[in-house]
Amino acid sequence: MSRITITGRGEPILINYTEETSLLDAIIGQGIYLSADCAGRGTCGKCKLQLLEGELEITSFDRNKLTEQELEQGYRLACKAYPKKDCIIRLVSGRETDFKIITEHRQESIGYGKADEDYAVAVDIGTTTIAASLVGLESKKIRLTDSAINRQRAYGTDVVSRIKASNDGKRELLRISIQEDLLELIRRILHEAEIPKNRLKRIVIAGNTTMGHLLLGYSCQGLGSYPFTPVNISTLTLPYEEVMGSDYLSIPVTILPGISAYVGEDIVAGLLACDFDQAKNPCLLVDLGTNGEMAVGNKDRILVSSAAAGPAFEGGNISCGVGSIAGAICDIEINKEGNRLQTIADQPPIGICGTGVVALVFELLQSKLSDATGLLCEEYFEQGYPVAADPQGREILFTQKDMREFQMAKAAIRAGIETLVRCHGITFDEIDTVYLAGASAIK
Ligand code: FES
Incomplete structure (x- = not known):
């Protein structure tokens, strides 16, 4: 076992590392987000980090994706790095706080509704980002919108990589990842809007079919190969705890219906929004x-x-x-x-x-x-x-x-x-x- 000191994200973090996993997986395992567009195949070059002290072998993947100068400066791909001794590294690739999606709306739909009205949160789980709006149930006005990165990105940027990760035994990790992201986002929205959580009465979620499957903990086996059969794409309304895996709220959560394995609830929501x-x-x-x-x-x-x-x-x-x-x-x-x-x-x-x-x-x-x-x-x-x-x-x-x-x-x-x-x-x-x-x- 070796000790890896991770720098570049505030206070240094020390982790115990065994060679069974790549450095990328070890870092993600600590809840630290790192861009990994190709899900560790060594082809995107986005997971690069810099070795500050210690040794990290240069792999053929490093040679393919990094320049001579970068190699000399200690840059390596985290997904292909398996340190044998203690080392100090610096994270250089994207951090989740860098992502911010544009969340503007038609002016007439924004604003404050009645002072004492109850609210719903409408969520769009994108493969890259998650957007959520706090909507007044009576006024139908959007009080506030916020977004966060979908940290499942660490398992690959596209749905196919996520399906593969789920089918390779990471189904529960992917589920926990999205549940945590959603909880954090909902908490933040309530905090920013200064709305007590007992006035939030409902959550409605849309996303592509894979995102829905990962949130609900469904098997993605049927999504990954012909004839591309989803487990379930009909409308679901379930208790908060069952969907989110936490008892933070006791309200119903509705998942919109999808159309097929690759045309999801988000398109249904889009069709409705565009009349x-x-x-x-x-x-x-x-x-x-x-x-x-x-x-x-x-x-x-x-x-x-x-x-x-x-x-x-x-x-x-x-x-x-x-x-x-x-x-x-x-x-x-x-x-x-x-x-x-x-x-x-x-x-x-x-x-x-x-x-x-x-x-x-x-x-x-x-x-x-x-x-x-x-x-x-x-x-x-x-x-x-x-x-x-x-x-x-x-x-x-x-x-x-x-x-x-x-x-x-x-x-x-x-x-x-x-x-x-x-x-x-x-x-x-x-x-x-x-x-x-x-x-x-x-x-
Ligand atoms: S090169 Fe893509 S995740 Fe490492």
Whole structure:
């Protein structure tokens, strides 16, 4: 057994480590969040940490994902690190507090209701983030909205990784993780709104089918392979304790119904919020997630579909990609003077989020730095297009591989939409309104 000192997150933390698990699993086991987009396969490079003292072998995965300079400076991938002796490490990858989703609403739905009214909390469990709103039961007004990262991200960024983790024996860990996140978020919302917990009368939850299964502790075996059969996707109302695993509240929790293994309760909620059930003309709803979900229809008929888009629209699998966090490049314009950037919260650039990727691809095409097939011009083919430098002076690049990731994501979504439009028997011109959802960021 060796002793690992973890620094970089406030006070140093000392853990006893045995070589049975990777350093990544040992760190997560301490309740510390670390980005691990590929769920420990060694392919995303997001779990890197820095060795300050001691020894950590350089693996082939390290050589693939890290530069010579980074290796010399002691950077290693946590998921492939198995320290044999005591060491001191510094965490450098994303922390959960970096994530903040935009939680603005139509103005008329926000505000204070009656002073003594009771409340419900409406929750959307996303694969990346969890959003929750405190809603007045009489006034129907949203008193407050807050969000938190879904710390299951430490088991992989996409639903397929979570399904795999669950099927590999981590079902209970995943369940506890989401239960803890929800409890923390609900407590925080009540505290911020200064509402005593006895005035919270109900919780309603939506999410994709996998998130629902993980929260309820269902087996994900049926979700991972053909014919993709969920355990249960009908509406459920259960006691708080049964869903959340805690006795903090004694109120009912309702889980909205899903549609299939890959079209979940969140799409049902989206269709309802966009009034598809009342629309005369066909509308299109697209949720640009890792699992892209889409619906085409109106009050008479709605068709839904999903496509494995990958996380490019959320900044995932992009070499310098980041989520929608402060400093993420969310818009870019290439002109003669160079790159004009917009970052979230006007912070110094740290990476590119989903809308930044979309804008960049458009600009590369417009300025003929890429051809119509997505091939970068010779000058940038090997090293990538230099977008900016981060505060440490490291280049933020957009590579040829990033372009291919984006193209695959876009193609998957496009294929889904085209199939739906064709099956519905309409043309694109007949679509009245397009609703876009997702964690791509802002523009
Ligand atoms: S490279 Fe370690 S989690 Fe992806």
